[in-house]
Amino acid sequence: MMKAIMHFDKSQVPDLRQYKVKGTGQLGRDIAVMAGYRFFEVIIVGACGGRSGRAITDTVAGRNGSTYDSGPGGGGGLHLKGKLVDLPDAQTPIVVGYWGASGGDGAADGPAGDGKPGEQSSFGAHSAAGGQGGIGGDYNSIIRDSPSAANDIVYVTTRARGGAGGLNSAGLGGGGVGGGAAEYEIQGDGTNVNTPRVAPTAGTWVAGGVYPVVGGGRGGGGGTGRVKATGGTINNPDNGAAGHQGSEFATAGAPAGGLEGGCGGGVNIAPLTGSPTPEIHGSGWTGSGVGHGAVVIKLT
Numbered sequence: 001m002m003k004a005i006m007h008f009d010k011s012q013v014p015d016l017r018q019y020k021v022k023g024t025g026q027l028g029r030d031i032a033v034m035a036g037y038r039f040f041e042v043i044i045v046g047a048c049g050g051r052s053g054r055a056i057t058d059t060v061a062g063r064n065g066s067t068y069d070s071g072p073g074g075g076g077g078l079h080l081k082g083k084l085v086d087l088p089d090a091q092t093p094i095v096v097g098y099w100g101a102s103g104g105d106g107a108a109d110g111p112a113g114d115g116k117p118g119e120q121s122s123f124g125a126h127s128a129a130g131g132q133g134g135i136g137g138d139y140n141s142i143i144r145d146s147p148s149a150a151n152d153i154v155y156v157t158t159r160a161r162g163g164a165g166g167l168n169s170a171g172l173g174g175g176g177v178g179g180g181a182a183e184y185e186i187q188g189d190g191t192n193v194n195t196p197r198v199a200p201t202a203g204t205w206v207a208g209g210v211y212p213v214v215g216g217g218r219g220g221g222g223g224t225g226r227v228k229a230t231g232g233t234i235n236n237p238d239n240g241a242a243g244h245q246g247s248e249f250a251t252a253g254a255p256a257g258g259l260e261g262g263c264g265g266g267v268n269i270a271p272l273t274g275s276p277t278p279e280i281h282g283s284g285w286t287g288s289g290v291g292h293g294a295v296v297i298k299l300t
Helices: 029-034
Strands: 016-020 024-030 039-045 065-067 077-083 093-094 119-123 127-130 137-141 151-160 183-186 192-195 205-207 213-217 228-229 294-299
Touching: 024 029, 039 119, 039 127, 077 127, 119 151, 119 294
Parallel strands: none
Antiparallel strands: 016 294, 024 093, 039 077, 039 294, 065 228, 077 213, 093 119, 119 127, 137 151, 151 183, 183 192, 205 213
16 A cells, blocks of 8 residues: 655745744744745844833923933844754744833823733744833932022932843843933032933844744833933933844944934844844834834744
């Protein structure tokens, strides 16, 4: 008795060589092997976090203040290469994370809302975490005793800082720390006291790892927005730091624009999609990237 042998030509199956999963999905190991593919390469990118809200003060004696949105951290990244036959499951589940929601603006003299973390993206057991949301500022009006009532009003900002960059399941990479909190005081006599904010740090990429991992990194940290008090100076915002420095998937950190802190850098997926221009995911700054994560697969 003859046994029938099932065989698929590559023309009989979907084009599996390159594709970007935008929601959830799966990779069929056996059908890909029967179609003649032998190897896989995958880039996983976590989603960017959400921005913080804006904090404001009550207007007291003609003086008020505000903190602008703090930027979120960029998504982490992971790079895989291996043989299709080594995938442990016939159907490898794929999940792509979505960008974190922004925080709400604060009431007068109350804290602004924090941005939500970006969602994790994954390919089977391997994952890249989303970046953390920006931390909202808290503007406090403080009345101090002084010889002149006109000179006793001080405004102080606290809490505001950028979100941290996302990690990955292999624990590769470092950095990606969000910009630190800034404090700003202005008195009625015009005396200003500024505690400088700490700049965010870049995420780093590390080559290597346990098969099939060949590299991974952390997203860049987000920057804090400007701090402004009526009658005083305006502190410049921190840019979001670059994500994944020193690899073929390096991206520049998203710049701050105007009053808001920049988003941390994510991952360029163009090396696998074949795009002649960068395709940056996991970094939400308009014009420089896509806040959502990605899972990109190339079969050969």
